[in-house]
Amino acid sequence: MAEILFPALFVLLALGLPVAFAMAISVFVALSFGSSYPNLVVVKEMFVGLDSFPLLAVPFFILAAEIMTAGAVTLAILRLAQSLVGHLKGGLGHANVVSSAMFAGISGSALADAAGPGAMMVRMMEKGGYDRAYAGALTVSSAVVGPIIPPSITMIIYAMQDQEVSVGSLFMAGVLPGILITVMVLLANARVSHRRGYASGAPMPPLAEIGRIAVHAMPALLLIVLIVGGIRFGVFTPTEASVIAVFYALLVGMFVYRSFRLRDLPDTILRAAIISGAVLLILGAARAFAWVLIIEGIPQMLAETIIAWDLSPIVFLLAVNLLLLAFGLFMDPLPGVMILVPILAPISFALGIDPDHFAIIVIVNLTLGLTTPPVGSLIFVVSSAVSLKPSSLIREMPPFFLALAIALLLITFVPALSTWLPRVSGF
Amino acid sequence: MKRLERIFVRANGWAVILILGAMPLIVGANIGLRYLTGHSLSWADEAARYLMIWMTFVGAGLALRMGAHVAITNLQDALPGPGQKLLRGALVLVLLVFFGFMVSVGIDYAQRMQFQLTPALRVPFLYVYAAMPVGFALLIVHLLLVAPQFVRAGTYKDARDEDGGLREGANG
Amino acid sequence: QTEVKIGYALAPDSHYGVAAKAFEEAVTEQTGDAFTFQHFPSSGLGGEREVIEGLQLGTVEATIVSSGTLANFVPDTGVFDIPFLFRDLEHARAVLDGEIGEEILAKFADVGLHGLAWGEQGFRHITNNRNAIETPADVEGLKIRTMENPVHQAAFNAMGAAPTPMAWPEVISSLQQGVIDGQENPLSVIVSVKLDEVQEYLTLSGHVYSPAMLLVSKPFWDGLSDEQKEAFETAADEAVVAMRGFVDEVETTGVETLKERGMTVNELSAEQKAQFQNEISSAYEGYYETYGKDLVDSIVNFE
Ligand code: NA
Numbered sequence: 001m002a003e004i005l006f007p008a009l010f011v012l013l014a015l016g017l018p019v020a021f022a023m024a025i026s027v028f029v030a031l032s033f034g035s036s037y038p039n040l041v042v043v044k045e046m047f048v049g050l051d052s053f054p055l056l057a058v059p060f061f062i063l064a065a066e067i068m069t070a071g072a073v074t075l076a077i078l079r080l081a082q083s084l085v086g087h088l089k090g091g092l093g094h095a096n097v098v099s100s101a102m103f104a105g106i107s108g109s110a111l112a113d114a115a116g117p118g119a120m121m122v123r124m125m126e127k128g129g130y131d132r133a134y135a136g137a138l139t140v141s142s143a144v145v146g147p148i149i150p151p152s153i154t155m156i157i158y159a160m161q162d163q164e165v166s167v168g169s170l171f172m173a174g175v176l177p178g179i180l181i182t183v184m185v186l187l188a189n190a191r192v193s194h195r196r197g198y199a200s201g202a203p204m205p206p207l208a209e210i211g212r213i214a215v216h217a218m219p220a221l222l223l224i225v226l227i228v229g230g231i232r233f234g235v236f237t238p239t240e241a242s243v244i245a246v247f248y249a250l251l252v253g254m255f256v257y258r259s260f261r262l263r264d265l266p267d268t269i270l271r272a273a274i275i276s277g278a279v280l281l282i283l284g285a286a287r288a289f290a291w292v293l294i295i296e297g298i299p300q301m302l303a304e305t306i307i308a309w310d311l312s313p314i315v316f317l318l319a320v321n322l323l324l325l326a327f328g329l330f331m332d333p334l335p336g337v338m339i340l341v342p343i344l345a346p347i348s349f350a351l352g353i354d355p356d357h358f359a360i361i362v363i364v365n366l367t368l369g370l371t372t373p374p375v376g377s378l379i380f381v382v383s384s385a386v387s388l389k390p391s392s393l394i395r396e397m398p399p400f401f402l403a404l405a406i407a408l409l410l411i412t413f414v415p416a417l418s419t420w421l422p423r424v425s426g427f
Numbered sequence: 428m429k430r431l432e433r434i435f436v437r438a439n440g441w442a443v444i445l446i447l448g449a450m451p452l453i454v455g456a457n458i459g460l461r462y463l464t465g466h467s468l469s470w471a472d473e474a475a476r477y478l479m480i481w482m483t484f485v486g487a488g489l490a491l492r493m494g495a496h497v498a499i500t501n502l503q504d505a506l507p508g509p510g511q512k513l514l515r516g517a518l519v520l521v522l523l524v525f526f527g528f529m530v531s532v533g534i535d536y537a538q539r540m541q542f543q544l545t546p547a548l549r550v551p552f553l554y555v556y557a558a559m560p561v562g563f564a565l566l567i568v569h570l571l572l573v574a575p576q577f578v579r580a581g582t583y584k585d586a587r588d589e590d591g592g593l594r595e596g597a598n599g
Numbered sequence: 600q601t602e603v604k605i606g607y608a609l610a611p612d613s614h615y616g617v618a619a620k621a622f623e624e625a626v627t628e629q630t631g632d633a634f635t636f637q638h639f640p641s642s643g644l645g646g647e648r649e650v651i652e653g654l655q656l657g658t659v660e661a662t663i664v665s666s667g668t669l670a671n672f673v674p675d676t677g678v679f680d681i682p683f684l685f686r687d688l689e690h691a692r693a694v695l696d697g698e699i700g701e702e703i704l705a706k707f708a709d710v711g712l713h714g715l716a717w718g719e720q721g722f723r724h725i726t727n728n729r730n731a732i733e734t735p736a737d738v739e740g741l742k743i744r745t746m747e748n749p750v751h752q753a754a755f756n757a758m759g760a761a762p763t764p765m766a767w768p769e770v771i772s773s774l775q776q777g778v779i780d781g782q783e784n785p786l787s788v789i790v791s792v793k794l795d796e797v798q799e800y801l802t803l804s805g806h807v808y809s810p811a812m813l814l815v816s817k818p819f820w821d822g823l824s825d826e827q828k829e830a831f832e833t834a835a836d837e838a839v840v841a842m843r844g845f846v847d848e849v850e851t852t853g854v855e856t857l858k859e860r861g862m863t864v865n866e867l868s869a870e871q872k873a874q875f876q877n878e879i880s881s882a883y884e885g886y887y888e889t890y891g892k893d894l895v896d897s898i899v900n901f902e
């Protein structure tokens with residue numbers, strides 16, 4: 001079946017069918033022409049993929065972010081980021097990167113990060129004298145931290161595929177790598193800004209003013225403290241945290257920023273439902289896809305082969321980086337996690353690699369795939385949001401690819417970056 | 428006709444809103460009860476999960492209408508105009524056949540599983556699994572409604588692209 | 600050669616894995632190379648409910664599952680989940696191997712399944728981080744994870760605990776972080792997932808007996824010849840012997856292992872158990888209503 005499954009998927013994807021449907025149809029084709037299994041398997045496995053309590057965190061975190069970002073919150077974060085780093089050379093660019101990192105603490109996905117403060121920042125940067133294409137490339141690169149800094153949809157899905165990690169431990173594990181990626185992108189921006197003479201933004205406001213701006217942004221930034229702290233101190237599970245985030249966002253939006261009115265609620269819920277429904281549909285289809293591989297015994301076969309090669313953990317991790325980067329050229333993170341993690345995680349565990357560390361490597365790699373052509377959703381979202389040709393944006397990417405590659409290597413070779421925080425938090 | 432379409436889309440939208448609106452209330456009430464009274468509702472988690480399944484399928488048609496299902500359009504964009512229309516026409520046909528197929532297989536599956544009861548609510552799984560044929564039937568209607576515009580121009584209805592579009596949250 | 604895919608939720612070295620292996624060996628011994636087995640341990644084919652659906656569709660041939668899931672398909676199975684129903688393992692095994700067990704086994708034919716034999720996970724015991732449990736007062740307000748099983752939840756609610764149904768993947772980290780105080784499972788599970796790393800107290804409460812079942816797909820069963828059916832029947836009996844032997848072993852060595860790993864262990868005496876039984880009499884009213892007082896009484900009074 002698998003020899004039909006993959007070619008069918010690639011053809012259907014290339015023709016332009018939506019990912020979820022292309023996966024489901026390729027499973028149908030593989031079942032019909034390559035096996036004696038009934039077609040009902042597709043229906044059954046789509047339900048299997050969806051029938052899970054931890055998965056509820058996906059629609060809830062998306063809903064919380066949608067409520068949060070209906071206006072004033074995004075502005076408050078942008079203003080804080082700008083008051084902190086705007087006065088430096090390339091200051092508007094720095095503010096873009098820092099606001100992405102802060103926004104990552106509210107949203108669970110890279111695309112939300114790019115579409116939220118990202119698009120707004122591109123317009124501000126252009127007014128400040130930056131190339132629009134450069135501003136777009138910077139937005140794409142800094143949005144990578146969306147699913148690395150908690151909360152993270154990708155981490156929720158990953159924890160469901162690998163019994164050795166939990167959503168809580170992954171949320172902790174992502175914090176430092178997320179900060180590292182942010183710092184690397186800041187450095188890249190500093191270098192390019194220096195070379196091209198991008199000016200600094202407004203002068204640094206007086207400390208009292210920064211304090212006032214920070215206080216204003218605090219209720220939004222406290223969400224990440226609430227989530228990470230609540231999980232860290234055992235007040236609630238990640239799934240419960242996602243529900244609490246919804247109610248917190250509602251309170252903050254209605255009573256602190258007063259930017260959210262009850263009559264906005266139906267539209268906001270509808271938006272969140274449609275976005276999360278599209279994510280969940282892909283998950284269901286990816287589960288059906290993975291079922292074919294499992295029933296054919298492919299994960300075990302691959303695992304046995306690779307373990308027999310007797311690679312050292314370092315060589316294995318480098319090979320995994322290459323494999324995942326290649327995979328990420330064509331595939332988005334969630335189907336990537338669904339299909340690859342059941343195969344790779346047991347091997348890495350057998351090689352003695354820390355499961356949290358390995359998870360972060362996989363997630364960073366697959367998320368980087370969002371920034372690479374030919375299939376890079378971040379590039380498409382940003383370029384369509386700011387009316388750019390994807391090709392001109394991609395031309396500005398090389399310095400950031402370099403920065404992100406260095407971050408990836410550091411994350412790969414310094415396990416403590418991913419494991420220290422979960423360990424001291426008792427995971 | 429336009430009016431009927433508007434009513435249909437609104438009704439579908441409200442169904443989805445009520446489902447996702449109920450989910451945090453149910454799970455939240457359960458957390459609150461546990462902390463305040465020390466008891467929890469045995470059916471809360473289950474109900475929230477099955478509502479999520481319904482939300483996914485009932486919302487899929489609206490997502491299609493707004494272009495929220497991620498697709499790779501590189502090949503499409505590279506083709507000359509008439510070729511693009513031909514390809515998109517073919518895609519619509521493939522999807523219609525697939526959706527129809529899912530409706531029939533979904534009904535078959537739901538019927539086969541109707542004697543199985545859910546663990547906590549003790550309702551037949553028929554009511555859970557019916558989400559799929561219902562959702563794919565809705566997908567057929569939505570696809571037929573957007574097909575002319577999609578084949579002609581490659582765009583969707585109600586896509587709110589100017590404020591970032593609905594692709595933002597999907598898939599990563 | 601016919602392929603037999605057998606799926607189960609636990610690891611190959613668990614009581615399920617051992618039983619599945621014994622089953623394969625016994626079938627092979629009697630039928631030569633007519634069947635090849637492919638094992639899918641550790642929920643490789645999905646959760647228990649999903650694997651049973653696979654049996655109904657004919658995509659999976661065999662499985663070993665716990666009773667909680669079986670009640671979705673044959674509600675009467677839930678009667679064995681009633682707390683403090685059985686005095687000891689002997690009592691439980693006698694009931695399941697006897698007429699009552701046979702009757703319920705036969706009901707699986709109505710839902711596209713064929714029940715081969717009853718196995719077991721053993722008695723479930725409580726672990727927690729708050730205090731040792733001796734009287735019902737000790738579980739007052741205890742946040743304890745239970746399965747999504749209304750029979751269990753009713754019992755813990757009646758005891759005054761705060762039962763929290765939670766998906767298994769969230770349990771370990773929730774215990775670690777203190778979101779919940781405790782959980783309950785058979786010793787085999789407590790030992791194999793190393794719950795001692797996140798739990799301090801183990802109370803040998805034996806509050807619920809957990810049966811398991813060896814099931815095959817009905818379409819698969821109907822396609823077997825009479826000799827093959829007989830081979831499968833005897834192989835199932837041998838699998839059950841292996842499973843029960845494993846459980847007996849764990850009941851004795853498991854407690855020692857957990858003590859060595861630093862858990863504080865206590866066992867409920869018969870009088871203490873009677874206290875708990877008394878405490879949940881309100882829940883029993885509900886069980887009588889669901890399963891019939893006659894059936895419940897005939898199990899309790901089985902000699
Ligand atoms: Na995030």
Ligand code: NA
Binds near residue numbers: 331370372373376377
């Ligand atoms: Na890519």
